[in-house]
Amino acid sequence: MRTLSSLGNLTGKTVLVRCDLNVPVKDGVIGDDGRIRASLDTINRLRSGGAKVVILSHLGRPEARAEAKFSLKPVAHRLSELLGSNVMFVSETIGEQAAQAIARLQPGEVLLLENVRFNEGETSKDSAIRRAFAQEIAALGDVFVSDGFGVVHREQASVTDLAELLPSAAGLLVERELTVLERLTRTPERPYTVVLGGSKVSDKLGVIHHLLDKVDTILIGGGMLFTFLAAKGYPVGASLLEADQIETVRGYVAKAQELGVAIEVPTDVVVAATFNADAQFEVVAADQIEQSTIGKTAVGLDIGPETAQRYADIIRRSRTVFWNGPMGVFEFENFARGTATVARALTECQGLTVVGGGDSAAAVRALGFSDSEFGHISTGGGASLEFLEGRTLPGLAAIGWT
Numbered sequence: 001m002r003t004l005s006s007l008g009n010l011t012g013k014t015v016l017v018r019c020d021l022n023v024p025v026k027d028g029v030i031g032d033d034g035r036i037r038a039s040l041d042t043i044n045r046l047r048s049g050g051a052k053v054v055i056l057s058h059l060g061r062p063e064a065r066a067e068a069k070f071s072l073k074p075v076a077h078r079l080s081e082l083l084g085s086n087v088m089f090v091s092e093t094i095g096e097q098a099a100q101a102i103a104r105l106q107p108g109e110v111l112l113l114e115n116v117r118f119n120e121g122e123t124s125k126d127s128a129i130r131r132a133f134a135q136e137i138a139a140l141g142d143v144f145v146s147d148g149f150g151v152v153h154r155e156q157a158s159v160t161d162l163a164e165l166l167p168s169a170a171g172l173l174v175e176r177e178l179t180v181l182e183r184l185t186r187t188p189e190r191p192y193t194v195v196l197g198g199s200k201v202s203d204k205l206g207v208i209h210h211l212l213d214k215v216d217t218i219l220i221g222g223g224m225l226f227t228f229l230a231a232k233g234y235p236v237g238a239s240l241l242e243a244d245q246i247e248t249v250r251g252y253v254a255k256a257q258e259l260g261v262a263i264e265v266p267t268d269v270v271v272a273a274t275f276n277a278d279a280q281f282e283v284v285a286a287d288q289i290e291q292s293t294i295g296k297t298a299v300g301l302d303i304g305p306e307t308a309q310r311y312a313d314i315i316r317r318s319r320t321v322f323w324n325g326p327m328g329v330f331e332f333e334n335f336a337r338g339t340a341t342v343a344r345a346l347t348e349c350q351g352l353t354v355v356g357g358g359d360s361a362a363a364v365r366a367l368g369f370s371d372s373e374f375g376h377i378s379t380g381g382g383a384s385l386e387f388l389e390g391r392t393l394p395g396l397a398a399i400g401w402t
């Protein structure tokens with residue numbers, strides 16, 4: 001994989017850097033800023049090398065048009081604070097304004113362009129549309145640095161196409177992430193446990209079958225647990241469910257049995273009357289969700305205490321643990337216990353522990369754990385999972401990874 005040094009002397013050059021500054025923003029206020037902090041090394045390295053630094057990022061999942069709530073403007077402010085130096089912001093990704101602002105940049109200065117996903121070309125499945133957008137971005141700079149680890153598993157204009165159009169290399173964050181993740185893929189110490197949760201159910205269900213021949217145990221929590229319960233024939237009320245994945249999940253369970261891999265599923269869950277912080281809630285056995293006092297409208301929002309303890313014991317006994325996806329809706333105090341119990345167990349585990357994913361990282365910090373209590377906190381959830389599966393990530397292939 002090409003690294004920064006392969007780009008040669010960058011003094012006076014305009015360097016386009018793809019970062020992953022996709023942080024939680026609510027009413028213009030940034031929650032966990034871990035991904036911004038993780039991007040600082042590369043930005044500072046480029047600045048001190050005399051480059052004009054132009055940053056590209058996405059935020060959230062806008063519908064290919066400008067939406068104020070997905071603007072990167074608040075991120076420019078936070079980035080200025082963290083760098084201790086003004087970061088200019090342009091409210092478009094490509095266009096006249098962007099080009100003029102870049103033309104005025106001085107060596108060592110930093111500019112952030114507006115959310116790449118406001119443009120149809122960024123995530124288009126049509127490679128010609130994507131390529132045309134990437135060409136417009138490429139025209140704004142001399143070289144490209146790929147440092148948005150959280151998106152290197154995506155085939156998107158500012159990730160893959162741009163890397164092919166300009167001299168390109170990995171940034172320091174991508175290098176650092178890969179150093180740790182390679183320890184997990186080469187010769188992981190066993191037992192090796194992967195903990196899966198979160199809300200992107202269909203994305204994450206897909207990774208399970210690739211992990212089956214690599215790990216000893218998979219612990220299931222978060223939104224996907226209900227598809228596993230449904231696969232056992234249990235009613236799940238109004239919980240998150242991918243009904244069309246039930247058969248697939250049954251296949252995973254059968255394959256796991258064949259391979260001697262344990263897929264652990266909750267025996268108890270916390271259900272609520274509605275998806276709200278102050279909703280009425282109770283703990284029920286996993287097969288009794290619709291027998292709760294809430295009945296058929298019960299929404300499962302966390303793993304239960306018995307399950308959390310069982311998962312914690314498995315984690316503490318493991319020598320390698322990778323965790324992606326909160327066990328429950330940790331943003332609501334009443335549904336954060338499963339996530340907190342699992343997080344504590346990781347901090348108590350003697351082996352290598354890695355937490356991956358924007359929300360997972362935010363969760364452990366929000367629950368009061370510090371980064372140093374874990375082996376590594378990865379900025380990428382989906383990307384790190386796909387890496388662990390042994391897949392070739394398109395964003396890495398584009399910068400010479402083999």
Ligand code: ADP
Pocket residue numbers: 197198199200221222223240300301302324325326327328329330331356357358359360361381382
């Ligand atoms: P990451 O960013 O770490 O990869 P995801 O984005 O997949 O994780 O998922 C994080 C979200 O999953 C959190 O906002 C959390 O509230 C949500 N979540 C966890 N459990 C559930 C559940 N049972 N039902 C709905 N959402 C859930």
Ligand code: MG
Pocket residue numbers: 357358359
């Ligand atoms: Mg997320």
